Amino acid sequence: MNKKGIIVGVIVVAIVTGISVSYLSPSSETVNLDMGRTHGTISTAMASPILGDPSAPITIVEFGDYQCERCYEWFHETKPSIVQDYIDTGKANLVFVDLAFLGKDSIPASMATYCAEDQEMYWEYHDLLYNFQEHVDNGWANSERLKAFAFSLGLDKDLFESCLDSEKYSKRVQYNIQQARENGVRGTPGFFIVGPNGQQQIGGAQPFSVFKQILDPMI
Amino acid sequence: MVQTTKLVYSNFKYVILASIIFVSMLIGLLILSEYIFLEPYVVAHLPSGSEFGFVLIVILSALSALVIPMNVFRINILKSSKQKMGGGIFGSIIGAASGVCSCGPVGFAIISTFGSVGATATAFLTNYEIPIRIIAIAILAVTYFTTVKSLKVECNLNH
Numbered sequence: 001m002n003k004k005g006i007i008v009g010v011i012v013v014a015i016v017t018g019i020s021v022s023y024l025s026p027s028s029e030t031v032n033l034d035m036g037r038t039h040g041t042i043s044t045a046m047a048s049p050i051l052g053d054p055s056a057p058i059t060i061v062e063f064g065d066y067q068c069e070r071c072y073e074w075f076h077e078t079k080p081s082i083v084q085d086y087i088d089t090g091k092a093n094l095v096f097v098d099l100a101f102l103g104k105d106s107i108p109a110s111m112a113t114y115c116a117e118d119q120e121m122y123w124e125y126h127d128l129l130y131n132f133q134e135h136v137d138n139g140w141a142n143s144e145r146l147k148a149f150a151f152s153l154g155l156d157k158d159l160f161e162s163c164l165d166s167e168k169y170s171k172r173v174q175y176n177i178q179q180a181r182e183n184g185v186r187g188t189p190g191f192f193i194v195g196p197n198g199q200q201q202i203g204g205a206q207p208f209s210v211f212k213q214i215l216d217p218m219i
Numbered sequence: 220m221v222q223t224t225k226l227v228y229s230n231f232k233y234v235i236l237a238s239i240i241f242v243s244m245l246i247g248l249l250i251l252s253e254y255i256f257l258e259p260y261v262v263a264h265l266p267s268g269s270e271f272g273f274v275l276i277v278i279l280s281a282l283s284a285l286v287i288p289m290n291v292f293r294i295n296i297l298k299s300s301k302q303k304m305g306g307g308i309f310g311s312i313i314g315a316a317s318g319v320c321s322c323g324p325v326g327f328a329i330i331s332t333f334g335s336v337g338a339t340a341t342a343f344l345t346n347y348e349i350p351i352r353i354i355a356i357a358i359l360a361v362t363y364f365t366t367v368k369s370l371k372v373e374c375n376l377n378h
Contacts, residue, residue, distance in 0.1 A: 068322035073266045101330055102322055103342050136342040187327040204253045207264045
């Protein structure tokens with residue numbers, strides 16, 4: 001009887017401990033979304049985390065595809081100057097919204113970035129994809145490569161793989177694609193510069209001078 | 220070869236036609252390939268690494284402007300067959316189609332309309348942009364030489 005009581009007691013303690021741990025420990029796959037987040041006419045609730053100061057007066061909303069070579073050009077040619085002059089200085093921030101349309105690997109690549117966000121490495125993973133971009137659908141962004149990229153960043157392999165394989169963020173990416181369509185984005189990269197007095201659309205991988213001409217009067 | 224080309228372009232009408240083809244094709248392709256932007260400001264931009272693509276567009280436009288009027292001359296003046304004209308137009312179209320699809324508005328429209336088939340086609344045209352443009356230039360070059368050869372015979376320029 002006494003022995004039985006001890007066994008029941010151990011089981012109860014184990015169950016209580018298990019439940020407590022699962023509630024108290026931070027879940028790596030928790031999605032922390034602000035469902036009311038908008039920038040101008042765009043709902044960015046499901047988009048990337050904000051790059052830069054969230055209270056900056058201007059937000060640059062970028063619509064992009066990880067397989068788009070023009071997005072690659074913009075990432076390498078124009079974005080560094082924007083980050084240096086406007087984002088690092090707190091004058092503007094940037095949000096990336098997926099318009100994954102170019103090929104079959106475009107949507108998995110976008111989903112992978114949110115799996116990286118679960119481990120607080122969204123922008124690192126985003127940058128990695130644009131640094132290793134190759135031709136559309138040639139295998140550079142297939143499931144195995146996306147997992148290898150995560151491994152190279154030191155992300156938790158099992159968590160990342162379970163997230164990607166379960167297509168946990170499929171609807172999030174679809175929501176972002178829908179935002180692009182609703183806002184009249186007709187190709188990537190596409191931009192909206194959202195300031196205190198309205199928003200201005202820019203289509204294509206335009207040079208830094210164009211962004212400067214729009215951003216400076218808004219500050 | 221020079222004699223034949225001079226014969227065609229001695230008629231000012233063909234010089235104008237060649238100029239219209241060159242300018243419209245060059246500007247059109249530069250806009251579609253996103254070397255020139257019209258909104259929000261008119262701006263030209265040549266990203267590093269895309270210089271070769273730009274040069275190919277200039278060559279493609281120049282060859283189209285050279286070959287197409289020569290074939291119009293053959294058809295109008297000599298009432299010859301339209302076969303070589305087809306080669307010139309075909310070369311111009313495949314050269315123009317490569318690269319302009321990619322992630323810009325043209326590619327987006329094609330993929331939105333035709334789905335996965337459109338995506339496969341645009342991916343092919345984007346991935347092989349440079350080789351396709353080189354093939355298009357080769358087709359136009361061959362069309363130019365065969366047109367010159369035909370004109371020599373048809374106009375009795377060797378006699």
